[in-house]
Structure formats: structure tokens, C-alpha cells
Amino acid sequence: MEYKELKNRQPEPRIFWEFIKKERDSILKQYRTSAGQGVTIDLEENKTTYEYVINEGVLRAMSKESCCRKQSAFGNSTLERLRGSMSSGKNRDN
Numbered sequence: 001m002e003y004k005e006l007k008n009r010q011p012e013p014r015i016f017w018e019f020i021k022k023e024r025d026s027i028l029k030q031y032r033t034s035a036g037q038g039v040t041i042d043l044e045e046n047k048t049t050y051e052y053v054i055n056e057g058v059l060r061a062m063s064k065e066s067c068c069r070k071q072s073a074f075g076n077s078t079l080e081r082l083r084g085s086m087s088s089g090k091n092r093d094n
Helices: 002-009 014-030 064-087
Strands: 035-042 047-054
Touching: 002 064, 014 064, 047 064
Parallel strands: none
Antiparallel strands: 035 047
16 A cells, blocks of 8 residues: 555655666666775774765765665655554555
8 A cells, every 4th residue: 555655646755756766776676886985904904994885876976874864764754654554444455
């Protein structure tokens, strides 16, 4: 039921349609991901720095923290709607 509601609201929420679903489909159907990792090794200071980035798509320029907050907010609001519909008996898949 939740997917039907999301589909009816398309293109909102953008975090779902332009990132979560697109990334899921890319991984499942094309075996590729738009996220990557960069590593910088400073030999003088014996320090390694890891950077996680979104390489393409609507979230490309967004920091990983902002991306995580956006996904978390979407997930939390979806869970709250599901909890509400389950407690009121509205969540029927038949």
C-alpha cells in the first residue's frame, strides 16, 4: 500500500524518486552504484582520510551528512505513516 501512495505523489518526495529508488534500481538491475569512496594518504603525517561521495544524480553536490539526514527524515516520516495506518487498521494489502 505504501508504494501505491508514493507513486500517486510522484515526483515527491524527491529523496525517494531521485535517489533511493534510482539507486536501488541501479544496484539491482545494472550492478552499479552512484556512491563512491575516496582515500587520501598523507605519508608525512602518517594520516589516512576517507571521503564518501555521491558521484551522480540529484544528491551529487550534497554532503554525506545532508544526504543521510534527508534519507532519515524520509524514512522516519514513512514509518510514522505506516504505524498510524497499522494502528487504525488501514494497512490492508488484500
